[in-house]
Amino acid sequence: MRIFLISIGIVSTVLGLIGVVLPLLPTTPFVLLAAICFARSSDRFHDWLISTKVYKAYVLEFQKNRGFTLRQKFKMLLSLYIVVGFSFWMIDHPYIRIGLVIMVILQTVVLFTLIRTIPDKG
Known part of the structure; x- marks a missing residue:
């Protein structure tokens, strides 16, 4: 299960990063999914993800304020x-x-x- 969650997290992170430069692809849902997958599977990946500018710009404020x-x-x-x-x-x-x-x-x-x-x- 851990490998599955890490794989989904990596794919979601890549899609989220693509979504930064391609507005047709949403960034926030993919980065949120990656954070959830990494939180349940790998502390190292989770810590890396939440320290990125993409996470801070697109997810942190939304997660904190719910809007x-x-x-x-x-x-x-x-x-x-x-x-x-x-x-x-x-x-x-x-x-x-x-x-x-x-x-x-x-x-x-x-x-x-x-x-x-x-x-x-x-």
Whole structure:
């Protein structure tokens, strides 16, 4: 079971890191999954993961506050809209464009309905 959890943790970490530069892939859920897997299987991997900038930037605040500030939500959406907009402009296939629009709508709805908006501390 330990090897299975470490394997899932490594795959989740890689997907989370890819999600940092590819806004179509969510970062936070993958890094959370990796943290859970590593916490139950390897102290060394868990300690490494929670010390990374990716964990601190995407997971720690969310884990601590159970939500994002309105400013953080808009920053996430801005990067998403830019990348998807570029993809929409570059790809001339109607079904892919429809898929991109549906994905953006779903991500926006989830961010504003399922993820709590916390007050800005600054």
